[in-house]
Amino acid sequence: MGSEAAQLLEAADFAARKHRRQRRKDPEGTPYINHPIGVARILTHEAGVTDIVVLQAALLHDTVEDTDTTLDEVELHFGAQVRGLVEEVTDDKTLPKLERKRLQVEQAPHSSPGAKLVKLADKLYNLRDLKRCTPEDGFHVPWPEAGSTKPGWSGRALLRPSRIFR
Numbered sequence: 322m323g324s325e326a327a328q329l330l331e332a333a334d335f336a337a338r339k340h341r342r343q344r345r346k347d348p349e350g351t352p353y354i355n356h357p358i359g360v361a362r363i364l365t366h367e368a369g370v371t372d373i374v375v376l377q378a379a380l381l382h383d384t385v386e387d388t389d390t391t392l393d394e395v396e397l398h399f400g401a402q403v404r405g406l407v408e409e410v411t412d413d414k415t416l417p418k419l420e421r422k423r424l425q426v427e428q429a430p431h432s433s434p435g436a437k438l439v440k441l442a443d444k445l446y447n448l449r450d451l452k453r454c455t456p457e458d459g460f461h462v463p464w465p466e467a468g469s470t471k472p473g474w475s476g477r478a479l480l481r482p483s484r485i486f487r
Contacts, residue, residue, distance in 0.1 A: 325373045328373055328377060328399075329361075329373065329376055329377065329380070331398070331399075332376075332377040332380040332381055332399060332403075333354075333358065333361075333380050335380075335381065335384070335398060335399075336354060336357050336380045336381055336383075336384055337354045339384045339388040339389075339390050340352075340353040340354045340357070340383070340384070340387070340388060341354075343387065343388075345450070347450065347453070347454045348454060353383075353387075356383070356446060356450075357379060357380045357381070357382060357383060358380065359446045360379045360380075360382065360439065360442045360443050360446050361376050361379040361380050361442075363442040363445055363446060364376060364379055364438060364439070364442045367442075368438060368442065370438060372435065374400075374402045374403055374406060374435065375406065375435040375438055375439065377399055377403045378403050378406035378407050378410070378435065378436075378439050379438075379439050379442060379443075381395060381399065381403065381407050382406075382407060382410050382411070382439050382443060384407070385407055385408075385411045386411045386412055386414060392404055392407065392408055392411075395407050405433075406433070406435050406436055406439060409432055409433060409435075409436035410432075410436050410439050410440050410443070412424075412425070425440075
């Protein structure tokens, strides 16, 4: 499919088209595409990731979960490796939210290194976004353990990591 730069731009364009009508849930309603681009940026700038498959998966990580995109479509355009990573990080939206979160925690240790990188960068981006848009009194995180929740936690220690990927 040409140079790695062309492959990366192809994934960014695909994601932008798929997410074109979506907005983030922040007060500004920023275009959703900012999120996958931000996730890929965290991987390149903070984790030093240069693996084109991981970076394409970062750009595409929400397309199957949040748009009409299928895994077969991802494979057709980007290959089996990208499909595999996207599949690993995609939640089953037919399940209740707490069950999806519980499964994320349960399956994380068994994920491939590339999927772990994408998931970590995704979570880090979302935590930073929460910090940017959160009221002064903080927020609460539902912990998916036995269907219950634990007290909230601000996550400030994770918002400015200097070596989270090392």
